[in-house]
Amino acid sequence: MKISLFYEFALPRPWVQDDEHQMFIDGLDEVEAADKAGFSTVWLTEHHFLEEYCHSTAPEMFLAAASQRTKDIRLGFGIMHLPPAVNHPARVAERVSTLDLISNGRVEFGTGESSSVGELGGFNIDPADKRGQWEEALEVSIRCMTEEPFTGFKGQHIEMPARNVVPKPLQRPHPPVWVACTRPASVQMAAQKAIGALSFAYTGPGPLRDRVDGYYRELEEKGSPVTPLMNPNILAIGGDLSMMVAKTDEQAVQRLGVGGGFFSFGIMHYYMTGMHTPGRTGVWERYLEEVEADPSLAYGPGRGAIGSPDTVREFLRGYEESGVDEIILLLNPRSHEGTMESIELMGKEILPEFIERDEKHVAEKNARLAPVLEKLEARREASTAPGFDENYSFGGLPTGQGGKFTSSEIPEAMAEINEGRVQAAQLEKQAREAAH
Template sequence: MKISLFYEFPLPRPWSEDDEHQLFQHGLDEVEAADKAGFSTVWLTEHHFLEEYCHSTAPEMFLAAASQRTKDIRLGFGVMHLPPPINHPARIAERVATLDHLSNGRVEFGTGEGSSVAELGGFNIDPADKRAQWEEALEVAIRCMVEEPFTGFKGEHVEMPARNVIPKPLQKPHPPVWVACTRPSSVQMAAQKAIGALSFAYTGPEALKERVDGYYQELEANGAPVTPAINPNLLAIGGDLSMMVAKNDDEALKRLGIGGGFFSFGIMHYYLTGMHTPGRTKVWERYEQAVKEDPTLAYGPGRGAIGGPDTVREFLRSYEASGVDEIILLLNPRSHEGTMESIEIMGKEILPEFIERDQKAVADKAKRLEPVIEKVEARRQPSDAPLFDETYAFGGLPTGRDKFTAGEIPEAMAEINEGRVKAAQLEKEQKAAREAAN
């Protein structure tokens, strides 16, 4: 089992002027340390308008910066929102491919639909449309990454003419594709499409085994690829509390404080029970009050990678026994010093044995899945992408309704040409004056 980190970048109020700056700088320091420690991937979510709970609104920017400070750790979108009002498929392809080059081929392309009122409403997306938007956008984004040129698409939510989208990813044909899954039916859907399942559910290792087994059973029985490269893997979140590893259990609990449960509380606030006034509602204050009423919200044994090395090791082994391919560990808000120590202890005392076992497990799994992959590939449907019209070309001035013409460039070119004429005339006059003086 691979062990990775999961960033939401929470920032509880009150905020000082430098807090957001420090948030990202501390994150870069942590990812650099995680790379050296041996963590498999850093997964970074994308959310919008979820103040305090998640300030990770432009994951590709942070991951690009992280790519320049790391060598081996993979860089995962966990996840990028695919509905076109949030991210146009061509822009998705461009950003993912660019990051893939900057990182020397370390991108994991996690995708999702979005679920919160804040985000769907903020971008005027009807919740009834989000699955169809994700499906269309995924097809178009992947085709933009692999086709030269992309030959065009006309769907219910995405319409785009032929264009050659550049750059193309370094990983061929494209980075591994994943989809966020919060329900067993979503895990089943991922298996049917032969893409990775980011199982963002908090069921614990016992119930997780059912999802793992169900994924591979569904993959073998009904998996049919929707992307050029399949990704038959399943990732899970390691509990609902933040990772905090220290020399012993007591020290870890002390460093965890009450922040451990803020992630789960934020989900409840933004997705289920909370009413939020932008820029006014104080989410952390609400959380603090909730913890006073029910201290178990902040901590509970076995609900996260929390404790000394022995405790955390046993926690991780229980997930490893479920058969999941990768586990991601949450990070505690405003705990940079504790997080850095946690990463160091994990790298020295815990990760090596899991890395060694994972190398063998990956090889064994590849061999075990060989006949399954053959079945899956046999179900691949021929592409219905249109053939490229070799006579198609574009050019000239962009025109719009009411015969509007975007004339900025012709005006600029005319100004440039006028400048050239004046410069030539001036040079001619100066030359004549020099000759007359001689």
């Protein structure tokens, strides 16, 4: 089992002017330390308008910065929202490919639909359309990464003409693809499409075994690849996966503070039970009120990778025994010093044995799945992408609807450039004449 880190970049109120700046600077220090410690991947979510709960609105920016301070740790979108109102698929392909190039091929391309009222409503997305938008956007974004040129697409939600989208990713044909899965049915859907399942698992390692087995069973029985590269893996993240490692259990709990349950509370607030007034509702304040009524919401040993190295090792072994390929450990708000020591202790005392066992697991799994993947490849449906019209071209000035308006910015700019060239030539001529 691989062990990775997960950022929401939660930022509880009250805020001071430098808080967001310091949060990202601390995060970069932590990812650099995690790279040295041997963590597999740093996964960064993308959310919009979910103040306090998540300030990770432009994950590609942070991951790009992290790529220049690290060498081995993989850089995961956990996830990028694919509805085109949030991220147009051509822009998705451009940003993912650019990050893959500057990171020397370390991108994990996690995708999702978006599901909160705050985000769907903020971008005027009909919740009934989001699955269809994700499916179309996934196809288009991957085709933009792999086709030279992209030959065009006309669907229910996305229409785009032929263009050669550049740059192309370093990982060929494209980085591994994942999809966020909140229910067993979506895990099955990931398996059917032969892509990785970013599975939110709130049930603990025991029941997770059924979800893992179900993924691989569905993959073998019904899998039909929708992307050129298959990614047969299932990963676990959940509300019980906070990380805080210290020399003793007591010290770990003290350093974690009450923030360990804020992730789950934030999900409940923004996705289910809360009513939110932008810029006014105090999410952290409401969380503290709930913790006061029920202190168990704040978590502790047994409710995450929280405690001494021995405690955390035992906790992680339970998930390893579930058969899950990777586990993501959540980093909690306002706990930078404790997080830095946690990362160091994980690297020295816990990760090496898991890394060693994972290398053997991956080799055995690859051998076991080889005939299964051959079977899946045979089920791959023929591409419906249109062929490229070699006579197609574009050019000239942008023209508005009905040809009534033609953009004039470029002609005016070119006229200025030409006038500048004429003036420069005249000045040069006058200088030569004066010299003689």
